[in-house]
Amino acid sequence: MPGRMHSREFKLEVLEQIESKQKSTAQVCREHQLAPSLIYRWRKELEVRGGVAFTDEKTADQALERRIAELERYVGQLALENTILKKSLANYRTRSGCK
The missing domain is CATH 1.10.10 (Arc Repressor Mutant, subunit A)
Incomplete structure (x- = not known):
């Protein structure tokens, strides 16, 4: 039909x-x-x-752009957490005399 x-x-x-x-x-x-x-x-x-x-393509593109922005925010958050953890580990090693 x-x-x-x-x-x-x-x-x-x-x-x-x-x-x-x-x-x-x-x-x-x-x-x-x-x-x-x-x-x-x-x-x-x-x-x-x-x-x-x-x-439709416009809606699909908008959905993809929102998803990309969401993932970029998440990656930024993980990078910040990773930096904090690295600094904490370095401080711990310095205090405990570990290398």
Whole structure:
């Protein structure tokens, strides 16, 4: 059926049913009047794009930018903690006479 739009949730639900062996691809195609090639494209997109599959590019880019910013903050926090631990270890070694 050309021209139909399917929600992200619908696509993920269909792929989950197939992946978990609840239904075969043929069953899902018959039930929802979908072409097997469409299911293949959805699988491929999910494989390539992962968690941002089936979102528009702008939304996906924004999600990726937020994730990158979150990870950069986390790396900064870990670097600070690492520096503090190194200084604490150096002070401990100095006080206890260890090298």
